[in-house]
Amino acid sequence: MSNNAIHHALRVDYEKCRGCCNCMSVCPTDAIRIRNGKPLIFQHRCIDCGKCYRACPESAIRVEQDDFNEIFKYTRRVALLPSILKGQFPETIPKQRIYSELLEMGFTDVFEVGMMWRVFHLATARYIKNNQDKKPFISSFCPAVLRLIQTRFPSLLDHVIPMRAPVDIAALFYRRQLLAQGVPDDEIGTFYVTPCAAKVSAVKTPNPHERTILNGVINMDYIYNRVWKRIRGEEKDMPPEPLAETLCEKGVLWFLTAGESEYARGRSLAIDGIANVIEFLENMENEEISDIDFLELRSCDQSCAGGVLTSCNRFLTVERLRNRAERSRKATCLKDPDRWDDIDDDTEYLVDHIMLGKINPKPALTLDEDMGRAMVKMEKLQKILAILPGVDCGLCGSPNCQALAEDVVNGDASLRQCIFLQKKRVAGDKTKITEAGKILDAVWGKNIFDGRAIDLEE
Amino acid sequence: MKFEFDIADGDFAKAGTSSSQVKHILKQLNVDTKIIKKTTVAIYEAEVNVVAHAVGGGKLLADINLERIVVEVADLGPGIADIPQAMVEGFSTASPEVISMGFGAGMGLPNMRKNADKLEIISGVDEGTRVVITNYI
Numbered sequence: 001m002s003n004n005a006i007h008h009a010l011r012v013d014y015e016k017c018r019g020c021c022n023c024m025s026v027c028p029t030d031a032i033r034i035r036n037g038k039p040l041i042f043q044h045r046c047i048d049c050g051k052c053y054r055a056c057p058e059s060a061i062r063v064e065q066d067d068f069n070e071i072f073k074y075t076r077r078v079a080l081l082p083s084i085l086k087g088q089f090p091e092t093i094p095k096q097r098i099y100s101e102l103l104e105m106g107f108t109d110v111f112e113v114g115m116m117w118r119v120f121h122l123a124t125a126r127y128i129k130n131n132q133d134k135k136p137f138i139s140s141f142c143p144a145v146l147r148l149i150q151t152r153f154p155s156l157l158d159h160v161i162p163m164r165a166p167v168d169i170a171a172l173f174y175r176r177q178l179l180a181q182g183v184p185d186d187e188i189g190t191f192y193v194t195p196c197a198a199k200v201s202a203v204k205t206p207n208p209h210e211r212t213i214l215n216g217v218i219n220m221d222y223i224y225n226r227v228w229k230r231i232r233g234e235e236k237d238m239p240p241e242p243l244a245e246t247l248c249e250k251g252v253l254w255f256l257t258a259g260e261s262e263y264a265r266g267r268s269l270a271i272d273g274i275a276n277v278i279e280f281l282e283n284m285e286n287e288e289i290s291d292i293d294f295l296e297l298r299s300c301d302q303s304c305a306g307g308v309l310t311s312c313n314r315f316l317t318v319e320r321l322r323n324r325a326e327r328s329r330k331a332t333c334l335k336d337p338d339r340w341d342d343i344d345d346d347t348e349y350l351v352d353h354i355m356l357g358k359i360n361p362k363p364a365l366t367l368d369e370d371m372g373r374a375m376v377k378m379e380k381l382q383k384i385l386a387i388l389p390g391v392d393c394g395l396c397g398s399p400n401c402q403a404l405a406e407d408v409v410n411g412d413a414s415l416r417q418c419i420f421l422q423k424k425r426v427a428g429d430k431t432k433i434t435e436a437g438k439i440l441d442a443v444w445g446k447n448i449f450d451g452r453a454i455d456l457e458e
Numbered sequence: 459m460k461f462e463f464d465i466a467d468g469d470f471a472k473a474g475t476s477s478s479q480v481k482h483i484l485k486q487l488n489v490d491t492k493i494i495k496k497t498t499v500a501i502y503e504a505e506v507n508v509v510a511h512a513v514g515g516g517k518l519l520a521d522i523n524l525e526r527i528v529v530e531v532a533d534l535g536p537g538i539a540d541i542p543q544a545m546v547e548g549f550s551t552a553s554p555e556v557i558s559m560g561f562g563a564g565m566g567l568p569n570m571r572k573n574a575d576k577l578e579i580i581s582g583v584d585e586g587t588r589v590v591i592t593n594y595i
Contacts, residue, residue, distance in 0.1 A: 152485075154491045155491035155492070155494055155495040282474075282478055283474065285478075285481060285495065285498055286474050286477050286478065286481070286498050286499065286502040287498075287499045287502065288473075288474055288502065361491070363485070363488070365482070365485040365486055366485065366486060366487070366488040367486045367487065367488070368488065369488055370488075371487055371488050371489065371524060371595075372524060374486065374487045374488050375459060375487060375522075375523075375524065378459060378483065378486060378487060379459055381486075382459075382461075406486075
């Protein structure tokens with residue numbers, strides 16, 4: 001497949017997988033096929049939304065992560081945390097306790113990514129002001145949404161604000177702080193505790209034009225399990241001095257739905273859930289939507305609180321974080337976020353250094369890069385679609401009839417994989433029943449009955 | 459290569475279905491994104507006009523080759539009495555009901571012209587309307 005440049009974090013554990021095809025059915029980008037009884041992920045179509053990970057009843061899909069011991073390659077080991085991590089724990093657990101457990105695990109520094117919300121906000125506001133012709137603006141906050149637009153809605157890329165992801169900004173900021181203290185660059189390791197599979201992929205996709213600022217990612221469920229085990233195990237006195245800077249309410253809420261849109265100027269919308277986002281982008285491409293200034297689009301239901309690597313119920317996480325934010329609001333009253341006259345040098349530096357160049361499209365729907373060849377394939381595709389039953393049963397190993405037709409013209413499947421056509425051919429003596437069985441085996445594997453004797457008369 | 463889609467009348471929620479289908483085909487054919495965009499917008503406007511004005515729905519015919527995309531949207535609706543007047547921004551004959559749904563701002567035909575390399579409108583009172591949008595690749 002083309003577009004190997006994208007690294008994907010979702011992996012199939014073939015031992016655990018029993019070949020049920022739930023993953024194929026839920027994939028919003030039709031990226032999964034069944035071959036030999038196991039899922040095959042078409043890398044150029046996958047956006048790492050993690051729907052398949054959630055749907056798998058056998059937990060056979062996992063998210064690749066760095067070995068935790070990687071952190072010990074560095075003398076300064078920085079854990080970058082989204083507020084979502086705090087939301088995994090009951091409100092009775094002080095954040096200091098969570099931080100202290102992370103330090104005991106081996107990190108030397110903990111830093112809340114939410115601290116960067118104002119940098120992000122100011123840079124967004126400035127970009128919008130200087131690029132009014134690109135309205136409506138789409139935030140680049142969610143890496144899965146960014147991939148979705150690159151692969152399926154390339155004509156909308158112009159509307160995306162080309163800004164670094166929040167965690168990359170946090171990594172840049174913290175690294176700068178440590179460099180200023182005289183810590184050598186190669187001794188600094190920055191690690192994101194990620195609630196999301198797409199972020200893992202984004203970090204692992206190499207960018208030849210850029211020096212690494214984020215060194216690795218640790219899956220949130222791994223951290224949660226380790227920390228929660230210790231917190232449940234023992235009471236502990238906390239040191240009086242804070243272990244990390246206190247996050248303001250907006251930094252806490254940033255990772256939740258409306259975390260950005262609420263502070264955007266003009267008319268803004270916050271949309272979460274990948275199906276909702278796809279539907280909206282379809283309408284937007286037709287220009288059915290007008291007069292919107294800013295769009296916050298997040299792949300997961302309840303935004304990052306619904307990230308696939310979270311452990312706690314997403315609605316509970318939202319409620320806990322709202323309560324924590326309310327406490328922060330009462331503790332410190334926030335200044336006007338749009339003021340430019342009170343920002344410090346760091347903020348100013350970051351606002352100037354977090355814009356990316358052009359974001360490239362990675363179109364995944366094209367039948368062929370050459371339009372002439374694509375036309376030939378399209379004609380064939382239309383003929384195939386006309387004979388397929390249109391029931392979208394998935395028994396051919398492709399998620400629906402349209403996908404099977406595309407797979408056939410791309411040489412990724414055979415038309416005879418369609419169960420209905422196969423039956424017709426067998427009935428017309430064009431295909432032997434044994435041959436039909438072999439085709440079925442190639443899709444679903446030989447062992448689907450595990451050698452069990454089947455007697456339908458019984 | 460030719461494609462044909464039906465457009466139902468009266469259902470604004472469905473307006474955009476045919477344009478989305480054409481859009482999907484153009485993406486599969488690897489047509490330049492800017493051309494896809496303007497073609498989709500032009501077709502969508504034509505589709506909305508059918509939904510808003512025509513009785514009995516309409517048909518969308520797309521003919522695509524390596525040089526150009528020709529989309530014909532035809533209906534048997536009331537027709538347009540004065541085409542030059544209909545091309546003026548803001549001119550609308552939409553019913554108050556249609557306007558209350560956020561359509562009928564009188565931008566349909568002007569927007570179509572803006573997004574088409576060539577636009578032909580053949581219409582007469584009670585003769586229906588045929589809009590032919592051509593975009594060169």
